[in-house]
Amino acid sequence: MSYHLRTWPDKILKKKMDKVDFFSDEKLKEYIDVMFKKMYELEGVGLAANQIGIPYQIIVIDTTNREESEEEGKKLVLINPEIIEKDGEVLSTEGCLSFPGVQIEIPRAEKVKVKAFDFDGNEINIETDGFLAIVLQHEIDHINGIPFINYLPPVKKRLVLEKYMKNRKKDKDTAKAKGV
Numbered sequence: 665m666s667y668h669l670r671t672w673p674d675k676i677l678k679k680k681m682d683k684v685d686f687f688s689d690e691k692l693k694e695y696i697d698v699m700f701k702k703m704y705e706l707e708g709v710g711l712a713a714n715q716i717g718i719p720y721q722i723i724v725i726d727t728t729n730r731e732e733s734e735e736e737g738k739k740l741v742l743i744n745p746e747i748i749e750k751d752g753e754v755l756s757t758e759g760c761l762s763f764p765g766v767q768i769e770i771p772r773a774e775k776v777k778v779k780a781f782d783f784d785g786n787e788i789n790i791e792t793d794g795f796l797a798i799v800l801q802h803e804i805d806h807i808n809g810i811p812f813i814n815y816l817p818p819v820k821k822r823l824v825l826e827k828y829m830k831n832r833k834k835d836k837d838t839a840k841a842k843g844v
């Protein structure tokens with residue numbers, strides 16, 4: 665399997681991923697390792713499995729090196745994560761590795777409660793706000809096939825997508841001309 669970064673409109677970013685039922689397994693370890701490796705390579709703070717072509721509900725997060733944050737950083741592996749409670753609303757400025765060049769402001773819940781499992785299938789419960797709450801919502805959306813542009817009003821979403829697709833085509837043509 666090739667674990668390269670998938671960018672919009674790749675089909676795998678539009679589907680709900682399958683639940684993991686192979687806990688403590690070699691394959692699951694391989695997926696988690698490659699996800700961290702890719703996330704650091706791409707300088708992201710979070711990555712969902714389908715962003716690199718892995719069709720399961722796995723997310724990894726590392727906010728430990730985020731300088732502008734005053735919160736304590738967290739390194740997390742969450743399997744089959746679900747948001748079970750949301751509270752409050754904040755405006756969040758977000759980018760996404762799967763939408764190169766796009767940065768938008770969207771509403772998010774201020775606080776979330778998340779239920780997930782670790783590598784061995786033990787239940788994990790997280791209750792948080794601030795930056796981590798935003799990253800959790802963004803990544804859990806990914807494994808459910810929901811892109812962050814869906815939170816924009818329809819007209820704005822269309823404009824952002826049109827611009828993105830135009831730039832994407834330009835980048836592809838440049839790559840073709842260079843033969844890469």
Ligand SMILES: [Zn+2]
Nearest residue numbers: 759760761762
């Ligand atoms: Zn994303």
